[in-house]
Amino acid sequence: MAAEPEICVLSNGRITANIASWGATITSLLVPDAQGDLADVVLGFDTLEPYLKGMAPYFGCIVGRVANRIKNGKFDLNGVEYSLPINNGPNSLHGGLKGFDKVVWDVVERKDGEYPSITFQYESKDGEEGYPGDVTVRATYSLPEATTLRLDMEAIPANKATPISLAQHTYWNLAGHNSGSILDHSIQIWAKHVTPVNENTIPTGEIMPVQDTPFDFTTEHKIGDRISDVPGGYDHNYVLDSGDEKNGLKHAAKLKDPSSSRTLDLWTDAPGMQFYTANYVNGITGKGGAVYGKHAGVCLETQGFPNAINQPNFPSVVVQPGAKYKHAMLFEFSA
Template sequence: MATEPKIIELSNGKITATVASWGATITSLLVPDAQGNVADVVLGFDTLEPYMKGMAPYFGCIVGRVANRIKDGKFNVNGVDYSLAINNGPNSLHGGLKGFDKVVWDVVEHKNGQCPSITFQYHSRDGEEGYPGDVTVRATYSLPEATTLRLDMEAIPHNKATPISLAQHTYWNLAGHDSGDILNHSIQIWGEHITPVDENTIPTGEIMPVKDTPFDFTTEHKIGERINDVPGGYDHNYVLDCGDEKNGLKHAAKLRDPTGSRTLDLWTDAPGMQFYTANYVDGITGKGGAVYEKHAGVCLETQGFPNAINQPNFPSVLVQPGENYKHTMLFEFSA
């Protein structure tokens, strides 16, 4: 059984990640720039205590059983109504009051050597946070190449059909976690559509083209260029529908910091990606005393579509007993 949460280091000599068994959370990631200068490119805290006290707005963690929002915290599976905790306006967000980000995961494997990796496992019980059925969840972080971080997530329901949609919720700042806002970062997103939302940030069910809107990142734009045309900032799900593929993964996004030339290419097999510009971060004291303000990082949460369990026209997030839910993310850094 899981004991006290701990932080484990993964390093291959080029990049170094620290990952905590609390929430399977990336707490730091050291990446070189073109000159070989290393910076920590993820927002977070120096110790586990602030994470465990709930001070992190999902910094670096894995969220589930269902990432993003479920309308009114309600859904129906096989004729049975389920009600979840409401923790975001009228909605249930990121698994509820005590989602996968707020539990200790077991460390089931830790390998050093050529391809360092760590595998976490968590058993989610029937009825936990209102969700049906027992589910075993695994997450493996690995460093398969010199400057690549890979995450493989899987989940198997044991006895009941249940919605599952995991997401990795790191806040990225490629100039360094303590370097201010990300409005000068540029991004390209391989999505020609978004799922527009209502006043409670729940998708309307529409699939909307981004062409001629401030949501169009099919070519590279600075994040801050049109952010004021989007009330509150970006917090939207992109349909990943036009990227190249390699090894079964789609090109989701390319994030670039012009000052230090670090670039992050994100590949995934998920159907969607929440593009979130840390609109609600407000004066959080993080690593080394850095104070994180609004837009201090950007989240690229590959996922099933928000509220998909209640939207028949969205890709299904319902997983049957014995089926294996799988979700991979590849973070390729270059300078």
């Protein structure tokens, strides 16, 4: 059995992250503004108990075995039909009823010093939440620079081909987790296309240009400027196809808060990013008694495309036994 869940601290003197072994979850992240004043920029809870009780709408966790939605919770692989738990309308979402966000990961390595890191590991069993094969999953959070958080995820299937697509599901509010709506934040997304969705939020299979639509963030816009033109708000997968590259990672998004001037630059090697504006968050009491309402945070979930396992024209999320799934992201903060 895995150990009791614990909260680990990762700090380099400039930024401090609290990361729980439950779901490899970022529960708090203190980041300076231009004056050096720290604010906690992620939504979450003060203690582990609300996470353990399932009160978090995926606050800060790693989701898998497959992030986002799988249509009707079904897929065929190598001639076998697999059925997954349905937990989101008619779909299976974020790995099912007990995905990687709702289990204890083992802390397998810790490094202190100038470049601290923590590595979590989880052994996912054959048949878990309906998925085929045993998979060993690792997630390493590190602080490679003064105000940069890095996450490296990898997964190796032992004995069967299986879909794997992990995502980091933090809700960001760069003004501070308790500062209300993110509609005043501005964002630029290096994506000229999105994957439009049907009434059940499943991609239709189309790759749609964002030009002349409210989905166009190829130049910086306030999140709230056109959100009313998107029924329900933003909850869409962007095709990351136009960012600069750095160390094998491409620029996915730049998020800015006008009040604190904090900026988050996100870099990744994933093909897609779910841009989600916390449309379904509704009166959740979080850290310090703060009440999180609709649009209290924004998620930038780098990922494989939603429902890719059922969409042959999307990049494949199937990983063969012994092959290695890898997914990295860099969260660079400035002010």
